[in-house]
Amino acid sequence: MRKLVLSLSVVILGLLSLTTLSQAAMKMGKTIHEEKVNVTFQFDLIDLKGQVVGQTHHLMVYLKDSAGKPITKAKVKYKIIAPDEEGQVAKPMAMGDGFGADINLAQSGEYEIICQATVGKTKITTRFKYAIKK
Numbered sequence: 001m002r003k004l005v006l007s008l009s010v011v012i013l014g015l016l017s018l019t020t021l022s023q024a025a026m027k028m029g030k031t032i033h034e035e036k037v038n039v040t041f042q043f044d045l046i047d048l049k050g051q052v053v054g055q056t057h058h059l060m061v062y063l064k065d066s067a068g069k070p071i072t073k074a075k076v077k078y079k080i081i082a083p084d085e086e087g088q089v090a091k092p093m094a095m096g097d098g099f100g101a102d103i104n105l106a107q108s109g110e111y112e113i114i115c116q117a118t119v120g121k122t123k124i125t126t127r128f129k130y131a132i133k134k
Helices: 001-027
Strands: 030-039 037-048 057-064 075-081 085-092 093-095 098-103 110-121 122-132
Touching: 001 110, 030 122, 037 110, 057 075, 075 098, 085 098, 085 122
Parallel strands: none
Antiparallel strands: 030 037, 037 057, 057 098, 075 085, 075 110, 093 098, 110 122
């Protein structure tokens, strides 16, 4: 019984953390790119300021249809190529009206961010460059 209560407490705490991070992302994010490719992609970047070990930022993407309505049912994947050509892959999870994942942008320089969204049976890919200055 004690293990069950402890397990449930950990799950509830985790869900509260995700909700808090999602709310923080909606309030604190800086829009770094917006583009229309069949759907509108809006990317917001949040500096985690050391809150998550090994990750420096939280990247949110908001998808909107042609009428401007949020698309909340999609599969999203990021590939991020660092200035030293090292790559990382992240699978964002649904958070409110967007999709977010923690990423590592620790190096100064230009990153290439590639986002693939699967909406229904349609795969849509966008890419852009973003520079980190320290």
